Amino acid sequence: MPENNISRTELSALGEFGLIEHLTKHIKLYHASTVKGVGDDTAVIDVGDHYLLATTDLLIEGIHFDLTYTPLKHLGYKAIVVNLSDIAAMNGKPTQVMVGLSVSNRYSVEALSELYEGILAACKKYKVDLVGGDTTSSPSGLFLSITALGTVAKNTVCYRHTARANDLVCVSGDLGASYMGLLLFEREKAVFINDPTMQPDLAGKEYILQRQLKPEPRFDIIHALLNAGVKPTAMIDISDGLASEILHLCKESKTGCRLFEEKLPIDPITINSADEFGIQPSTAAMNGGEDYELLFTISLDDFEKIKTIPGVTIIGHITDEEDGVQLVTSGGSLVPIKAQGWNHMK
Amino acid sequence: MPENNISRTELSALGEFGLIEHLTKHIKLYHASTVKGVGDDTAVIDVGDHYLLATTDLLIEGIHFDLTYTPLKHLGYKAIVVNLSDIAAMNGKPTQVMVGLSVSNRYSVEALSELYEGILAACKKYKVDLVGGDTTSSPSGLFLSITALGTVAKNTVCYRHTARANDLVCVSGDLGASYMGLLLFEREKAVFINDPTMQPDLAGKEYILQRQLKPEPRFDIIHALLNAGVKPTAMIDISDGLASEILHLCKESKTGCRLFEEKLPIDPITINSADEFGIQPSTAAMNGGEDYELLFTISLDDFEKIKTIPGVTIIGHITDEEDGVQLVTSGGSLVPIKAQGWNHMK
Numbered sequence: 001m002p003e004n005n006i007s008r009t010e011l012s013a014l015g016e017f018g019l020i021e022h023l024t025k026h027i028k029l030y031h032a033s034t035v036k037g038v039g040d041d042t043a044v045i046d047v048g049d050h051y052l053l054a055t056t057d058l059l060i061e062g063i064h065f066d067l068t069y070t071p072l073k074h075l076g077y078k079a080i081v082v083n084l085s086d087i088a089a090m091n092g093k094p095t096q097v098m099v100g101l102s103v104s105n106r107y108s109v110e111a112l113s114e115l116y117e118g119i120l121a122a123c124k125k126y127k128v129d130l131v132g133g134d135t136t137s138s139p140s141g142l143f144l145s146i147t148a149l150g151t152v153a154k155n156t157v158c159y160r161h162t163a164r165a166n167d168l169v170c171v172s173g174d175l176g177a178s179y180m181g182l183l184l185f186e187r188e189k190a191v192f193i194n195d196p197t198m199q200p201d202l203a204g205k206e207y208i209l210q211r212q213l214k215p216e217p218r219f220d221i222i223h224a225l226l227n228a229g230v231k232p233t234a235m236i237d238i239s240d241g242l243a244s245e246i247l248h249l250c251k252e253s254k255t256g257c258r259l260f261e262e263k264l265p266i267d268p269i270t271i272n273s274a275d276e277f278g279i280q281p282s283t284a285a286m287n288g289g290e291d292y293e294l295l296f297t298i299s300l301d302d303f304e305k306i307k308t309i310p311g312v313t314i315i316g317h318i319t320d321e322e323d324g325v326q327l328v329t330s331g332g333s334l335v336p337i338k339a340q341g342w343n344h345m346k
Numbered sequence: 347m348p349e350n351n352i353s354r355t356e357l358s359a360l361g362e363f364g365l366i367e368h369l370t371k372h373i374k375l376y377h378a379s380t381v382k383g384v385g386d387d388t389a390v391i392d393v394g395d396h397y398l399l400a401t402t403d404l405l406i407e408g409i410h411f412d413l414t415y416t417p418l419k420h421l422g423y424k425a426i427v428v429n430l431s432d433i434a435a436m437n438g439k440p441t442q443v444m445v446g447l448s449v450s451n452r453y454s455v456e457a458l459s460e461l462y463e464g465i466l467a468a469c470k471k472y473k474v475d476l477v478g479g480d481t482t483s484s485p486s487g488l489f490l491s492i493t494a495l496g497t498v499a500k501n502t503v504c505y506r507h508t509a510r511a512n513d514l515v516c517v518s519g520d521l522g523a524s525y526m527g528l529l530l531f532e533r534e535k536a537v538f539i540n541d542p543t544m545q546p547d548l549a550g551k552e553y554i555l556q557r558q559l560k561p562e563p564r565f566d567i568i569h570a571l572l573n574a575g576v577k578p579t580a581m582i583d584i585s586d587g588l589a590s591e592i593l594h595l596c597k598e599s600k601t602g603c604r605l606f607e608e609k610l611p612i613d614p615i616t617i618n619s620a621d622e623f624g625i626q627p628s629t630a631a632m633n634g635g636e637d638y639e640l641l642f643t644i645s646l647d648d649f650e651k652i653k654t655i656p657g658v659t660i661i662g663h664i665t666d667e668e669d670g671v672q673l674v675t676s677g678g679s680l681v682p683i684k685a686q687g688w689n690h691m692k
Contacts, residue, residue: 054493
């Protein structure tokens with residue numbers, strides 16, 4: 001801690017994850033009920049016969065969303081589901097949410113009603129209760145803070161830190177689509193700014209746009225795993241891109257891993273769009289982010305069971321820590337996986 | 347919900363409380379575990395053998411704080427305790443907090459470390475565990491979103507809606523000091539902007555400045571009430587001013603009340619400062635806000651017990667709803683209490 005204000009370290013010097021580590025390293029815990037604090041998808045709190053899960057996420061105008069192409073109703077919906085995705089990643093069930101909303105007077109009552117329509121639509125779909133929050137003005141822009149609560153049985157909670165060597169690495173759904181949707185929106189926005197008479201050209205791209213605008217948490221996968229009798233050995237949701245999340249999972253579990261580029265599940269429209277933009281589809285899948293799919297590891301013993309679950313792809317396996325976190329490219333070379341996720345601090 | 351964007355209602359037309367009412371009126375609850383949703387100091391959730399309390403508050407630069415006179419360490423401390431005050435108001439015990447932090451790159455790592463030092467100092471003092479959060483950048487300014495969790499026994503929880511006619515109305519501590527501290531800071535800031543060689547003149551005003559910069563939640567009162575065997579019939583914390591809070595309490599309880607101006611507990615330094623600024627001390631007490639004292643009602647039967655608790659003042663009594671929410675002025679006239687709290691929406 002500095003004694004004065006002479007020394008100044010820029011936030012960009014640490015990056016988002018470095019900053020979080022720096023700020024949270026002095027945390028002390030006082031309650032035995034705190035089973036897991038900072039460092040997983042949610043906090044885990046022992047409330048007696050089960051665990052309570054708690055997570056909070058910020059969505060900031062100009063950083064996390066652009067209202068030029070994000071309808072307020074979709075924004076409200078997405079704000080809720082990205083938090084529910086964290087509950088899913090603990091193998092939990094969401095129960096309540098709280099909404100902090102700060103807006104400038106540029107917004108009308110009708111605009112906020114639309115936002116709330118989206119919030120309540122997500123609450124209805126996933127049967128969660130909106131139980132509180134705070135509403136205030138902001139000097140400029142729109143600022144959303146969502147807190148989600150959930151429950152999980154003590155013997156089924158899934159952490160990030162419990163993967164073991166030889167476990168299989170799985171992902172749900174497909175990756176990179178949301179990122180390609182974002183690039184497409186950004187391109188059409190630039191076109192529109194250049195020439196406001198131009199209409200956006202989005203035909204045939206509905207899938208990637210929907211993945212960007214209206215992600216869904218994968219409780220269907222949570223249920224399918226439960227029904228198949230598979231308990232993941234570790235789990236995390238993919239919000240910052242597969243590369244970032246597998247690094248978190250391996251770091252917390254003190255393991256390495258080997259993922260296979262050719263196994264990455266990527267939708268044809270994502271591949272097609274990536275080609276258009278001149279980027280590798282696997283780059284979109286590894287580093288794109290906002291997929292809100294589940295990345296999880298399972299015991300080799302569950303190999304036969306996992307094959308019966310549609311929408312789950314085995315993309316590699318966990319190794320010892322000293323083997324590193326590696327991607328086997330389609331060409332057969334071994335490349336260390338590096339990622340910063342979305343480094344909004346830059 | 348409008349079918350198009352032609353109709354536009356300004357936020358100022360509804361005000362903060364009107365807007366909250368408008369946005370939350372369509373909420374549906376799906377879980378039996380949700381004992382109390384929107385409409386009290388915290389949400390109340392049944393987790394088995396006790397209730398979980400959950401509350402969230404936003405603190406926005408330029409709206410809730412001014413870094414010209416608010417050290418970041420104090421801001422961090424205050425951000426936590428104002429949330430803990432909500433837990434106190436439910437007669438609860440705080441256990442965990444989560445911190446959402448959004449900052450522009452104008453802030454250095456050292457500045458955020460100071461903020462966190464204050465956050466962790468409050469966590470240490472009140473023995474709460476910092477268990478999670480979110481850290482991201484903002485286009486400008488500093489946004490804080492704090493979520494606090496707590497516990498309360500099912501038979502000791504105190505709501506806003508359970509006051510009854512003839513109950514005594516009590517407040518802890520004294521009122522209006524924080525508001526006078528704010529006015530003093532604002533005055534000295536204006537002086538400084540006019541002439542940067544001027545030093546702030548704050549001597550003898552430490553009490554009101556401290557009340558503004560470093561409020562403390564009144565868990566000492568919660569413990570004293572417990573020890574004295576007094577369970578409040580209703581309780582709320584005073585964040586938006588006594589007038590605003592007694593209106594909430596009476597509205598939710600479907601009662602009226604009669605408060606006595608001459609009974610309002612006001613510190614001599616507050617009175618002195620109010621005189622300097624040419625405002626009525628009782629106006630500061632009724633409408634100032636940010637006192638973070640407790641406003642509660644007790645049964646007449648507890649009159650003898652409450653007298654033994656230092657720092658509690660009886661300021662009036664609850665009446666039937668049709669009698670209205672009234673202040674008996676020092677001159678003996680009856681004035682309806684009106685308040686909007688801090689209407690940041692204007």
